[in-house]
Amino acid sequence: MRSEAAIIPLRDPAALPRLGLTLLIVVLLWPGFTLAEFDLGVLFDPRNREIMGKFLGTFFPLELSADFLRLLLKSTLETLAIATAGMTIAMAVALPLSFMVTRSLSISRIGPGPGRWSGRAARVPPRFTLMFFRSIPEILWALLFVRAVGLGPAAGVLAIGITYGGMLGKVYSEIFESGDTRPAVALLETGSGRLAAFGYGMWPVALPEIVSYTVYRWECAVRASVIMGFVGAGGLGQQMELSMRMLSGGEVSTILLVFLLLVVLADTVSALLRKVTA
Amino acid sequence: MSISLHQITLVHANGTRALNGVNLDVGAGERVAVIGPSGAGKTTLLRLLATALRPTSGALNVLGGNPWRLDRGGLRRLRARIGMVHQAPPIPPRQRVVTAVLAGRLGRWPFWKGLSSLIYPVDIAGARAMLARMQIADKLFERCDRLSGGQLQRVGVARVLYQQPDLILTDEPVSAVDPALSDHVIGELNREAIARGVTLVASLHAVDLALHWFPRIVGVKAGEIAFDLPPVRITDDMLRDLYASESTVVPTQAGEPLSMPAPGIRRKPLCS
Numbered sequence: 001m002r003s004e005a006a007i008i009p010l011r012d013p014a015a016l017p018r019l020g021l022t023l024l025i026v027v028l029l030w031p032g033f034t035l036a037e038f039d040l041g042v043l044f045d046p047r048n049r050e051i052m053g054k055f056l057g058t059f060f061p062l063e064l065s066a067d068f069l070r071l072l073l074k075s076t077l078e079t080l081a082i083a084t085a086g087m088t089i090a091m092a093v094a095l096p097l098s099f100m101v102t103r104s105l106s107i108s109r110i111g112p113g114p115g116r117w118s119g120r121a122a123r124v125p126p127r128f129t130l131m132f133f134r135s136i137p138e139i140l141w142a143l144l145f146v147r148a149v150g151l152g153p154a155a156g157v158l159a160i161g162i163t164y165g166g167m168l169g170k171v172y173s174e175i176f177e178s179g180d181t182r183p184a185v186a187l188l189e190t191g192s193g194r195l196a197a198f199g200y201g202m203w204p205v206a207l208p209e210i211v212s213y214t215v216y217r218w219e220c221a222v223r224a225s226v227i228m229g230f231v232g233a234g235g236l237g238q239q240m241e242l243s244m245r246m247l248s249g250g251e252v253s254t255i256l257l258v259f260l261l262l263v264v265l266a267d268t269v270s271a272l273l274r275k276v277t278a
Numbered sequence: 279m280s281i282s283l284h285q286i287t288l289v290h291a292n293g294t295r296a297l298n299g300v301n302l303d304v305g306a307g308e309r310v311a312v313i314g315p316s317g318a319g320k321t322t323l324l325r326l327l328a329t330a331l332r333p334t335s336g337a338l339n340v341l342g343g344n345p346w347r348l349d350r351g352g353l354r355r356l357r358a359r360i361g362m363v364h365q366a367p368p369i370p371p372r373q374r375v376v377t378a379v380l381a382g383r384l385g386r387w388p389f390w391k392g393l394s395s396l397i398y399p400v401d402i403a404g405a406r407a408m409l410a411r412m413q414i415a416d417k418l419f420e421r422c423d424r425l426s427g428g429q430l431q432r433v434g435v436a437r438v439l440y441q442q443p444d445l446i447l448t449d450e451p452v453s454a455v456d457p458a459l460s461d462h463v464i465g466e467l468n469r470e471a472i473a474r475g476v477t478l479v480a481s482l483h484a485v486d487l488a489l490h491w492f493p494r495i496v497g498v499k500a501g502e503i504a505f506d507l508p509p510v511r512i513t514d515d516m517l518r519d520l521y522a523s524e525s526t527v528v529p530t531q532a533g534e535p536l537s538m539p540a541p542g543i544r545r546k547p548l549c550s
Contacts, residue, residue, distance in 0.1 A: 108350070111332040115350050186368035189330045190441065191358030191385025196392035200381045204370035277372075 058249030059256075068251060071239065076258055079235035082153045082228075083221035086160025090221075091214065093133070093165025098172035100126040104181040105194050105202065126169075133166025142228040156233030160221050171213055172206075179205040208277045212270050219266035223259070279339065280306040280445060280477040281327060286336035288322055296322035297333070298501040304479065309471055311488035312481040314498035315524035320481040321365070323498065324447045327479060328362045329353065341445055358385025361443030363451040367434035371423035375414075375433055378422055379405040382441035408436040411466050413459070427454035435463055439470055446471060448480040452487070457531040460484065464491050484531040485517060499523075 042048060101123050103109065108119040141159035149155055184201030192200070229237015236255055243251035281304040288297040296319045304310055312320050325331045326338070329345040338344055345356055361382070369378045376399050383401075384392045391400060399405065402418070409415045412432035414425075422430060431454050438446060448467060452460035464480070468491050471478035482488045488495055489509040497504040497512075497520045504520055505512065517528045517536070528536050 107354070110330055111346065113332075113346065113350070113353055114348070180368075180370075182366075182368040183370050183373075186362070186364060187381060187384055189328055189357060190361065190382070190443075191354045191356070192381070192392070193354075193384070193389050195389050196381075196384040196387075199393060199396050200373070200377065200384060201368070201370060204372045207372065 059253035063250035075239040089161025090164035094168035097169040130169040138163040153234035215270035282339035284337040311492035319501040361438035363448035382437040
């Protein structure tokens, strides 16, 4: 015991790497602010303040006529439908791909055993697919699909399905890796297959995280559907684009209020689901 | 021969030499207890036998062959024949006990059977029978995070009993179980091994349990085998040497001094 204490130094061996990493992060982040022309002073310039004030002033009073509200309800439902259907497709894309790229589920990594290199190679194409899906912004996918399936919600659904499939897949696999992987690995070590080890050892560990992240992404999908509405993919976004073009700020602010309500709704659903799956 | 290790050395990825020139032969149906201080290499030895770790050098033979010469399918079939009771049971907290026990046979079930068992447990009776042997049959549909540490360890043992492996490995399977029940659990593992004629290798922290239940005791110290003897030939000096780095007393279940009157053998008092 005494000899061991003599060998172990009293300095924290992790301190130096940590300091280096912190400096590296600062050095990497600093050019970001300069390149983005970030300057808080511009925000408080009197002339700019006046223009902003005028723009915001048109937002009141809210537009609450029965006709507009009816129209709004229809677009809201359409937006919810786009976001929900899009997320369903996204999950259908993300689950199998994230299952394929999760390293902890690799049988050949134990030991390492036979087929290690082929296993490693097999994880590359699905990883690349996920990267490809999410590297192209949803607005571009939407523009593409508007040309393919015509104006309307279907294009938005497909665009969300693809982009969010890529994002969900990446984060799902990270959630699988960052949770306790011992249950799944222990099952692989007693000869269980990859799918069974996932179902019995990994899914129950990751479930609450998966649910809350998916609901959060659904919330993002609601917002994303707005932007895609600007290119003709239906829903609240299309409505917002019309209102903006007609310079009717009251309508825009009513729509923004609906967004706030949708986010509150998503938050409530997320909390509820977390309680159920905890 | 069920297990054969010849000059096995295992160096972990971080450079720690966990096993150093280990020689060990265990015949089919033999029951071996592995004892030694913490950090001696007991867990590494068991994980090596479970084909979870690959030896750095030396000749290894588990259940009729070198596992690392097998192809992927062969290695999986071999692993399905090896059951491991972990000290900290690797069971998701949200999983129900019945699912955790049935998971023992995933290596032998076709994948569709494993998946359908997630929807509705395919062998409730089988799982309950194994839990009954561990005296926790009433916890069948309980969630695992509602169990105490000792109860969870017994679920881990029930899973391996349900697996029905040809080689049972247990890594301090009763470290969180109270003494009276520990005796029952270790007894049940021994009865299982005897009844089915399979090999049992158990690392144990409590020396009295090892000496009481196992016909062969392997003492491990600093990655090497210190002694490999039947219990009657083990002296207090050997045990004290084995645990010298850890404490002045030999660890037992209840923390009481080891007292094992072995007829015909002179034993010195443990703490003189």
